Amino acid sequence: MTDQAAQHSDPGDAGGAGGAGGAVEGPRLTTRETAELLGVKPETVYAYVSRGQLSSRRAPGGRGSTFDAAEVKSLVRRTGRREPGPADGGLVFRTGITLIESDRYYFRGVDATELARHHGYEEVAEWIWTGEIRPGIRFIAPPESLAAARRAVDALPAHSGSTDRLRVALVAAAAADPLRFDLSPRGVLSSARGLIPSLVGALPMAGGQEFAAEGDTMGIARQLWPKLTAQPASAASLAVLDTALALLADHDLAASTLAARVAASAHAHPYAVVSAGLGVLEGPLHGAASGLAHRMLAEVVERGSASPVVADHLRTGRRVPGLGHRLYTGEDPRATALFALLADVPQAAPALAAARDVVTTTARHTPLHANVDLALAVLSVACGMPAEAGEAVFAVSRTAGWIAHALEEYAERPLRMRPSGQYEGPRPPQPLPSPRPAG
Structure with a gap:
């Protein structure tokens, strides 16, 4: 799975002296300084002006424009800084969820591998959502959502893959949740705690085996195991699966997580946010x-x-698959x-x-x-799992991370991720196209 991450930095202070008629005013920035602070090209700065998002003033002598530093910093806070990423161009967001540096990664400042060694998947999910550890927490699927998800998955062709089933289960579970449009942190977390076990519960058993449910005491790893293999789970093998779920819960701004944040920026409900992440996840360069x-x-x-x-x-x-990662040396x-x-x-x-x-x-x-x-x-x-098992583990696990990023994005200004296209087509005005002759 190819994940992406970006370095995070706060916009630095910049400014200069200005004033007219002896009036005292805040520092002003040149077009170049403004572009650097926003992380955009100079021409994009003037696009902000044309949209009414920035005001400008001609510089003394009529050469270029100047911009109010406080107004520019306010725009940075509202839109998120855009600047080149560590390896290639990309968006950079402030986030308090995951930090990747020096060949390690951290969930809310805690070493993620140590966290996963001492806490199960549900506890780690709660940590990245709320910053609190809730020992022994179990996620429970609402009966209506689980029943709807299972009916939808049962209607799929037998050859359907796990990601196909998860996407269909997701849509069905969303339709069964009338409170999915509640985007308050409490509402989002309530939906998330029911969504994850609904997704797992909707997957068919491997090998047609029977599996006795253990009620509320069964964690996500124990529920997922018989969906991946007909082999019985030992304590050691189940620990590997639970740890994998915890480790994969988030990895900063991977491609699927960026898609999830774009959906959340449009105030899509949590199920739709997860659906956006799943759509990207299926690519061969990511979860597959x-x-x-x-x-x-x-x-x-x-x-x-x-x-x-x-x-x-x-x-x-x-x-050779399974080797190398762009974020780790x-x-x-x-x-x-x-x-x-x-x-x-x-x-x-x-x-x-x-x-x-x-x-x-x-x-x-x-x-x-x-x-x-x-x-x-x-x-x-x-453990006798199919080739797609890793993708299923990744999808279930990363649902927690997508929800965490949605919670952050819901608190930002809506629709702040609105890049401008660089048009390269014919310049207008062009004549109306002629109809193609029949035959």
């Missing part, structure tokens, strides 16, 4: 990347060596945490050895480290 790692790792286990499998990938110009900390837990799962030993073989073999060609996709692949291959 774990399926590629699963197939590759399964082949390595079958052939007994990573060398021919890695060679096949390189020969055909394909990247070393091993993905999520992978490190999961590998440590997988070492305690006896049936995972062959897949874990195969993963290490992939890393070692590829290192002869390029120094890449394992990412979380490879760790998820070890779990799915070892």
